[in-house]
Amino acid sequence: MDSINYLHTIGYAIISHDCFIADATGNMPNGIKNDADWRYFQSELDNSDLLLIGRKSFINFQNIKRNRLIPTSKIKDIEIEKNDLCFFNPKNISIEDAVKVFLPETKKIAVVGGNKVYELVFNSIQFNEFHLTVAHSFYINEGILLNDNIKSLDDIFDLMNKNKLTVHKEKELDKNATLYIFKKY
Numbered sequence: 001m002d003s004i005n006y007l008h009t010i011g012y013a014i015i016s017h018d019c020f021i022a023d024a025t026g027n028m029p030n031g032i033k034n035d036a037d038w039r040y041f042q043s044e045l046d047n048s049d050l051l052l053i054g055r056k057s058f059i060n061f062q063n064i065k066r067n068r069l070i071p072t073s074k075i076k077d078i079e080i081e082k083n084d085l086c087f088f089n090p091k092n093i094s095i096e097d098a099v100k101v102f103l104p105e106t107k108k109i110a111v112v113g114g115n116k117v118y119e120l121v122f123n124s125i126q127f128n129e130f131h132l133t134v135a136h137s138f139y140i141n142e143g144i145l146l147n148d149n150i151k152s153l154d155d156i157f158d159l160m161n162k163n164k165l166t167v168h169k170e171k172e173l174d175k176n177a178t179l180y181i182f183k184k185y
C-alpha cells in the first residue's frame with residue numbers, strides 16, 4: 001500500500017540497545033532518555049503540523065501545547081475535544097479522514113508512538129520517514145518493544161525494509177545515542 005501522498009508521515013522513537021521503547025511498567029526509564037535526542041525530537045515536532053500520539057504518552061505530556069490526534073477504542077468515531085486535541089477510533093474512521101475533519105490543512109504528521117500507534121501507521125497510511133534513535137549503551141531486558149515482532153536491530157531494519165524504508169542518514173547524537181533516518185525508496 002502506498003502512503004497517502006498529500007500527507008508526509010514521520011515516525012519518531014528512541015529505543016534501548018535491545019529495542020525496547022519502555023520498561024515492563026510501561027514507562028520510559030531515565031537511562032533511555034537522552035538530551036541530544038530530546039532537543040532533536042522537539043525541533044522536529046516544531047516543524048510538524050500534527051502529532052499522532054498514544055493515550056499514555058498524551059497523558060504524560062498533557063501540558064505540551066501541540067496539535068494532537070489520539071487513537072482510542074473508547075469512542076465511536078471522532079471527537080474534537082479542543083482546537084488542538086482530537087480523539088478518533090481507527091476501527092471506524094481512517095487516519096486521513098480524521099485529519100480531514102480535525103485539521104484539514106495538515107501536511108506533516110509526527111507519529112510519536114507507542115508501539116500500537118506505530119503499528120497502526122505501518123498498517124494504514126504508512127511512513128514516509130522514520131527517525132529512530134538507538135541508546136546503544138542502555139538495556140531494558142523486559143518491557144515494550146518498538147514492534148511486537150522484533151527482537152534485534154536487524155529485525156527493525158528488516159521491518160523498515162519490508163515497508164520500503166531505507167537508511168538515508170546515520171548520525172551520532174552523542175556518545176550514547178545514534179540517530180538513523182529511514183526514508184521511503
Ligand SMILES: NC(=O)c1ccc[n+]([C@@H]2O[C@H](COP(=O)([O-])OP(=O)(O)OC[C@H]3O[C@@H](n4cnc5c(N)ncnc54)[C@H](OP(=O)(O)O)[C@@H]3O)[C@@H](O)[C@H]2O)c1
Nearest residue numbers: 013014021026028054055056057072073113114115116117
Ligand atoms: N521510546 C519511545 O520513543 C516512546 C515513544 C512513545 C511511547 N513510549 C512509551 O510507550 C508506552 C506506551 O505508549 P502509548 O500508550 O502512548 O501508546 P500505544 O501503546 O501505542 O497506544 C496506547 C493506546 O492508544 C490507543 N490505540 C493505539 N492504537 C490503536 C488502534 N489501532 N485502535 C484503537 N486505539 C488504539 C489505545 O487507547 P484506548 O485504551 O483508549 O483504546 C491504546 O491503549 C508509553 O508509556 C511510553 O512510555 C516510548
